[in-house]
Amino acid sequence: xNTPSVKEYLIDLQNRIVQxxxxxxxxxxRLDQWGRPEGGGGMSRVIEAGNVxxxxxxxxxxxxxxxxxxxxxxxxxxxxxxxxxxxxVSLVLHPRNPYAPTIHMNVRFFEALKEGADPxxxxxxxxxxxxxYGYEADAIHFHQTCKDSLQPxxxxxxxxxxxxxxxxxxxxxxxxxxxxGGIFFDDWNQPDFDTxxxxxKSVGDHFLTAYQPILELRKDTSYSERERDFQAYRRGxxxxxxxxxxxxxxxxxxxxxxxxxxxxxxxxIVKWRYDWKPEAGSEEDKLYTDFLIGKDWV
Amino acid sequence: xNTPSVKEYLIDLQNRIVQxxxxxxxxxxRLDQWGRPEGGGGMSRVIEAGNVxxxxxxxxxxxxxxxxxxxxxxxxxxxxxxxxxxxxVSLVLHPRNPYAPTIHMNVRFFEALKEGADPxxxxxxxxxxxxxYGYEADAIHFHQTCKDSLQPxxxxxxxxxxxxxxxxxxxxxxxxxxxxGGIFFDDWNQPDFDTxxxxxKSVGDHFLTAYQPILELRKDTSYSERERDFQAYRRGxxxxxxxxxxxxxxxxxxxxxxxxxxxxxxxxIVKWRYDWKPEAGSEEDKLYTDFLIGKDWV
Numbered sequence: 001x002n003t004p005s006v007k008e009y010l011i012d013l014q015n016r017i018v019q020x021x022x023x024x025x026x027x028x029x030r031l032d033q034w035g036r037p038e039g040g041g042g043m044s045r046v047i048e049a050g051n052v053x054x055x056x057x058x059x060x061x062x063x064x065x066x067x068x069x070x071x072x073x074x075x076x077x078x079x080x081x082x083x084x085x086x087x088x089v090s091l092v093l094h095p096r097n098p099y100a101p102t103i104h105m106n107v108r109f110f111e112a113l114k115e116g117a118d119p120x121x122x123x124x125x126x127x128x129x130x131x132x133y134g135y136e137a138d139a140i141h142f143h144q145t146c147k148d149s150l151q152p153x154x155x156x157x158x159x160x161x162x163x164x165x166x167x168x169x170x171x172x173x174x175x176x177x178x179x180x181g182g183i184f185f186d187d188w189n190q191p192d193f194d195t196x197x198x199x200x201k202s203v204g205d206h207f208l209t210a211y212q213p214i215l216e217l218r219k220d221t222s223y224s225e226r227e228r229d230f231q232a233y234r235r236g237x238x239x240x241x242x243x244x245x246x247x248x249x250x251x252x253x254x255x256x257x258x259x260x261x262x263x264x265x266x267x268x269i270v271k272w273r274y275d276w277k278p279e280a281g282s283e284e285d286k287l288y289t290d291f292l293i294g295k296d297w298v
Numbered sequence: 299x300n301t302p303s304v305k306e307y308l309i310d311l312q313n314r315i316v317q318x319x320x321x322x323x324x325x326x327x328r329l330d331q332w333g334r335p336e337g338g339g340g341m342s343r344v345i346e347a348g349n350v351x352x353x354x355x356x357x358x359x360x361x362x363x364x365x366x367x368x369x370x371x372x373x374x375x376x377x378x379x380x381x382x383x384x385x386x387v388s389l390v391l392h393p394r395n396p397y398a399p400t401i402h403m404n405v406r407f408f409e410a411l412k413e414g415a416d417p418x419x420x421x422x423x424x425x426x427x428x429x430x431y432g433y434e435a436d437a438i439h440f441h442q443t444c445k446d447s448l449q450p451x452x453x454x455x456x457x458x459x460x461x462x463x464x465x466x467x468x469x470x471x472x473x474x475x476x477x478x479g480g481i482f483f484d485d486w487n488q489p490d491f492d493t494x495x496x497x498x499k500s501v502g503d504h505f506l507t508a509y510q511p512i513l514e515l516r517k518d519t520s521y522s523e524r525e526r527d528f529q530a531y532r533r534g535x536x537x538x539x540x541x542x543x544x545x546x547x548x549x550x551x552x553x554x555x556x557x558x559x560x561x562x563x564x565x566x567i568v569k570w571r572y573d574w575k576p577e578a579g580s581e582e583d584k585l586y587t588d589f590l591i592g593k594d595w596v
Contacts, residue, residue: 032573046572055570173551173560236564243541244551253471253542260573262471266534268571272353272564274344275330 014060020208025050039064044261056093057264071250075187082112092265098231099221101131107204123200124186130179132231134291139180143297146183149206235267312358318506323348337362342559354391355562369548373485380410390563396529397519399429405502421498422484428477430529432589437478441595444481447504533565
């Protein structure tokens with residue numbers, strides 16, 4: 001294992017991504033450095049009221065502590081309570097334009113330590129796309145880039161991580177996928193550290209390729225109050241997923257993480273209304289019938 | 299035990315409360331009846347875009363099933379997995395006027411059943427007030443009414459349930475109380491069924507007395523975009539509490555409850571912004587310094 005090189009990679013990735021996004025937006029991301037009394041800290045790069053992004057953040061964090069919460073690992077509950085070290089880059093971006101999709105990407109590395117035992121380590125990560133108005137071309141481009149990022153790791157890698165993403169980013173209480181999916185992996189430690197690290201790097205390195213062209217294509221589409229309203233309504237689902245189901249969010253809140261950095265994932269303006277459904281056949285309805293269906297896009 | 303009489307009480311309470319609130323608002327609450335494939339169902343009374351209430355609901359539900367989730371009882375985790383019966387009235391109301399506080403009230407009855415064992419039952423409930431702009435008179439009136447409702451059950455009852463409320467309606471990840479508190483009780487089965495039922499009834503019966511005068515006093519206060527904006531920001535805390543910490547919400551979502559009825563508690567328009575704090579000494583700041591402090595109001 002080479003923990004310092006993971007940290008170095010993550011910090012460089014954060015910088016590259018922020019630079020790429022600043023080129024699209026034209027506004028600079030604010031930098032907040034923070035420390036955590038229990039150990040570790042992070043750097044949050046935040047944008048609000050940008051030209052393209054209404055709200056978003058690209059966060060690096062490196063925390064350690066005693067008492068790994070159960071949310072850290074679904075696969076090995078026996079590790080709960082161990083001391084741990086966790087580092088990662090996590091981003092969510094909410095464009096203002098309702099035709100431009102919300103994006104999430106995360107790469108992370110964990111170590112669970114116990115005196116007298118070998119350290120247990122694993123990588124995790126992925127990215128998924130959440131459109132308000134769907135475009136087949138965008139979903140295909142996004143999934144093709146995800147597939148490209150995993151191609152060096154075997155033909156079965158993308159289908160496996162695509163399925164994992166569909167299962168993870170699913171709102172059980174709505175029986176609804178969060179968006180058009182992408183890839184997701186967790187508890188990843190086979191066949192060896194170097195291969196797992198390479199895969200994680202490849203996912204991180206493909207983020208801008210996956211998202212930037214979609215953003216360029218949609219960010220200036222003209223829209224009216226109707227689309228903004230639907231966007232605000234659908235953003236409610238994003239809040240519900242992140243606060244009720246997302247293990248990453250729960251891990252952060254349970255380990256005394258920095259609340260403002262964790263909740264950067266929440267959209268700037270959100271609406272809830274009772275038992276609302278789009279008119280059958282409308283553009284809004286097409287999101288449900290043609291995109292939120294766990295489809296194989298490539 | 300007399301389960302039918304609990305149900306009868308709850309349905310009557312829902313009717314009385316809706317009637318009282320309709321008198322204030324002038325608009326009728328919509329009625330939705332729903333069934334649950336696993337057993338039971340409910341009646342949701344919902345208001346949106348009312349004259350006073352921007353969004354709110356007064357829900358009755360009566361559900362049963364196998365596999366009591368852990369969220370149902372903090373005190374007796376050994377009951378998880380039993381078959382169960384649960385019924386209650388639960389309400390949240392979000393007035394449009396930022397000077398009028400959001401209110402929550404709930405009364406509930408649980409039975410956990412196991413073949414060959416005596417049924418285990420308990421009551422739970424409470425009410426708590428969440429102002430955006432605080433008024434000492436409102437907090438005192440609200441707590442005094444809570445105290446009145448518990449007076450027949452002993453001098454130590456109100457202080458105990460007031461403290462329980464402060465502890466329960468607390469956002470750990472913000473280190474912040476949800477509002478000015480009220481009363482809360484759970485796993486309540488001493489000294490006997492009749493006394494517990496009486497206490498629960500007394501809490502339910504005091505709801506309109508506790509909330510209506512505050513609402514009448516504040517609902518027509520003039521306000522500007524500034525107060526609406528602060529209200530939308532603070533409503534974010536309500537969402538965070540309900541989706542991350544509230545056992546009632548988790549119980550509903552985990553038992554396949556009706557999502558639209560459960561999430562009636564979420565406000566109509568909500569804003570999140572990064573690391574925002576009110577200006578020191580402002581009216582908005584006073585909420586934090588003078589009201590969100592777990593104070594003894596009576």
